[in-house]
Amino acid sequence: MIFGQRSRARAAAAARAAERPAEPDIDSVQPVARTVAETVPPGMVIAGAWAWRLLLILGVLGVVAWLVIQLEYVVIPLFLAIVLAALLVPISQRMQRRHVPKWLAVAISEIGVIVAVGALVYLVTTQIIGQYDSLRAQTLTRYADLRGFLTDGPLQLSEQQLNDAYAQAVDAVQRDAGALLSGALSVTSSLGHVLTGVLLVLFSTLFILIDGAGMWSWVVRLFPRLARPAIDGAGKAGWTTLQNFVKVQVLVALIDAVGIAGGAAIIGVPLAIPIGVLVFLGSFIPIVGAVVTGTLAVFVALVYNGLTQALIMIAIVLIVQQVEGHVLQPLIMGSVVKVHPLAVVLSVAAGGMVGGIAGTFFAVPLVATLNSMVKHVASGAWRGQPEPPPPAVPADAAHATRRPNPRKPTR
Incomplete structure (x- = not known):
């Protein structure tokens, strides 16, 4: 009886062993395929991360450059006003430290630039007008010397050839009269843009001198x-x-x-x-x-x-x-x-x-x-620095925006 039970137990164990999967041979195991991301070397991953960020920065800079070119008649006067204000702000602040009122210091700085530019234009114009006759005579003399060099020099050109070249130049100018007219209109338009730009420079410089710190504080608070x-x-x-x-x-x-x-x-x-x-x-x-x-x-x-x-x-x-x-x-x-x-x-x-x-x-x-x-x-x-304070509000504006306290009704 006991012998039969042992036989049946050995048979059941043998059956279970037969059902169990065989141990794999380590040498015959094929490696499991990894994902594509795991096959990329770490250096390539870092380079790719830097690359797309740099491309994004270059794209943003390209858009900014395109906008600057499209708005050149506004951006150029603004840049010029910033450069001019960088020169005038220390002068204005120095006068204010000597108890000169701010409005007077700003006015002196702005008017001083206008007077200096006007003086330069006056000096240049005066010298050109004063030397016009002598310059004209010297120009004609040099022109005659040039013609003499072309006819008597190594080139040995004839007077007829020079006259023909002059006539061809005149004909070319006459044929391009329409282009010259459009160019004149373009110059007129450009003069209008120049005058507008000068006004923008003056007004922008004025406001930067008056409240440049407040405008910068407003820009900072956008971030x-x-x-x-x-x-x-x-x-x-x-x-x-x-x-x-x-x-x-x-x-x-x-x-x-x-x-x-x-x-x-x-x-x-x-x-x-x-x-x-x-x-x-x-x-x-x-x-x-x-x-x-x-x-x-x-x-x-x-x-x-x-x-x-x-x-x-x-x-x-x-x-x-x-x-x-x-x-x-x-x-x-x-x-x-x-x-x-x-x-x-x-x-x-x-x-x-x-x-x-x-x-x-x-x-x-x-x-x-x-x-x-x-x-x-x-x-x-900048780490650990406190947040810049908001722009100061003038006392008059603060008083105007303050709500008046209603009086308590008397009984």
Whole structure:
């Protein structure tokens, strides 16, 4: 009996063992396929994460650049007003610290700029009108010399060939009279845009001088609360850099203009004051502006004074530019605008491609300001800073908006 039970138990155990799956051979097991994300190397994952974020940033910057180009008649005067305000705000604040009323300090700063620009225009116009007769005579003389060089020089052109070329030029002008008329209308329209832009610059500068801090506080409050200290600190750092850049650039441009215009006046080159004004304006475009305006000064000396004075003018321009490049730029500009010279050249080139002359003018201050803002955010100096306070409300406005307390009815 017991023997039979043991046999049945062994049979049941054998049956259960037969039903149990066999142990797999480790060498014959095929690896389970992983997901695609798991097969990507970690370095590629990090590069992809950076790539789409950079593409998003570039897309946003592209949209902003497109909007700036479309609204150039508003954006350019606004940028110019900001640059001008960066120069005038310290002057206005200095007068206010000496107990000058704010409205008077703002008025003196704004009117001072208008008077300075008007004085420059008056000096340039006066010199051009005063030297018109002599310039006209010298121009005709140089034209005759050019014709003589073309006929008697290596080219050996005949008078008939020169007259035919002149007649062809006149015919081309007459055929393109319609284009010239449309160009004149375009110039008229451009003059209207220029006048509108001048008014926008003056009004924008005025309001920045009056309430620039309040407008910036309003801009900061558009951002999330946690980001406000970083935005406010970056904006203040960029504004400080822009102020220093404008002050130093005005000093450097003034030294360049006085040096080149003074040298031109000493050797008797005509239009010394207009040349100085062009050099002053061109110096705000680093590297490129000085070369272009210096070349113009040499060309005027060559046309109206001859080869000897032109060579002397080249020496004057080179000396001034060497002083700027090796003395003024490292000692004065280098401590303010910490941007590599290659970055300056590339920014000027990119600004010229995008915005023309205005782009070359605003490229370097924009790059310097953005560089300062990015460095401030990356440094983390804004962490732990309190949220900037809301813009102050004038006492009269606060009193006007305060609700009067109703009087308690008397019994």
